[in-house]
Amino acid sequence: MSDERASGGIALFGGTFDPPHIGHLTVAQDAFDALPVHRVVWIPCGHPPHKRPWRLSSPEVRLEMTRAAVAGDERFRVSDREVRRKGRSYTVDTLRELVGADPATRFFLLIGPDQAAAFRSWREPDEIARLARVVVMVPGGGSFGRVTSPGVEHDQLPVTRIDVSSSEIRARLGEGRQLRYLVPDPVRAIVEREGLYPHADRTYMAAGRVASGAAGAGRRHAMTRATRWTER
Numbered sequence: 001m002s003d004e005r006a007s008g009g010i011a012l013f014g015g016t017f018d019p020p021h022i023g024h025l026t027v028a029q030d031a032f033d034a035l036p037v038h039r040v041v042w043i044p045c046g047h048p049p050h051k052r053p054w055r056l057s058s059p060e061v062r063l064e065m066t067r068a069a070v071a072g073d074e075r076f077r078v079s080d081r082e083v084r085r086k087g088r089s090y091t092v093d094t095l096r097e098l099v100g101a102d103p104a105t106r107f108f109l110l111i112g113p114d115q116a117a118a119f120r121s122w123r124e125p126d127e128i129a130r131l132a133r134v135v136v137m138v139p140g141g142g143s144f145g146r147v148t149s150p151g152v153e154h155d156q157l158p159v160t161r162i163d164v165s166s167s168e169i170r171a172r173l174g175e176g177r178q179l180r181y182l183v184p185d186p187v188r189a190i191v192e193r194e195g196l197y198p199h200a201d202r203t204y205m206a207a208g209r210v211a212s213g214a215a216g217a218g219r220r221h222a223m224t225r226a227t228r229w230t231e232r
């Protein structure tokens with residue numbers, strides 16, 4: 001590791017990670033390579049305000065899966081900060097804690113296009129942007145359309161586009177299909193051990209089957225973009 005990188009900042013990668021998959025790992029790697037950081041810290045949400053809690057795996061299991069996904073990769077760390085916190089998980093609270101504990105470190109907050117579009121609805125978005133540099137990860141370099149600004153000063157980071165989402169993975173498992181190659185093997189082992197997603201929401205896959213022809217293909221691509229980033 002170069003001296004410049006070793007003294008660099010930290011990228012924060014939050015989400016539900018239900019489950020963490022190859023798309024998450026790929027964009028986290030892209031962010032590490034592109035940003036002046038020495039680490040990407042994954043932060044599984046404990047109780048995200050924008051999700052229905054009964055549709056999520058337990059925070060503890062999602063934390064375990066995230067740790068399993070990145071195990072052995074020195075570029076990545078996993079924080080249990082939001083899982084341990086009582087009540088809803090708000091990004092601004094996490095940033096206040098991190099900056100308060102380490103004011104000399106520069107933090108980069110990684111978000112996706114859908115999160116960017118909804119950013120002004122987050123709790124204290126301007127304070128978030130003051131505490132960390134907002135980085136919008138753009139799949140495929142934005143070749144699938146213009147990315148909505150989060151409404152704060154930010155950077156856009158082209159990342160590898162991989163059309164897989166946690167919701168699609170849950171739907172596949174609910175249909176009895178294989179997860180191999182979509183999630184790391186240690187994550188798959190936890191999913192199987194815990195019996196996760198036995199009655200997964202099949203809306204995603206059903207909609208994909210209804211769409212057909214050129215128009216249908218476009219519809220499937222649009223749906224993939226939407227679910228990929230909201231399911232983190």
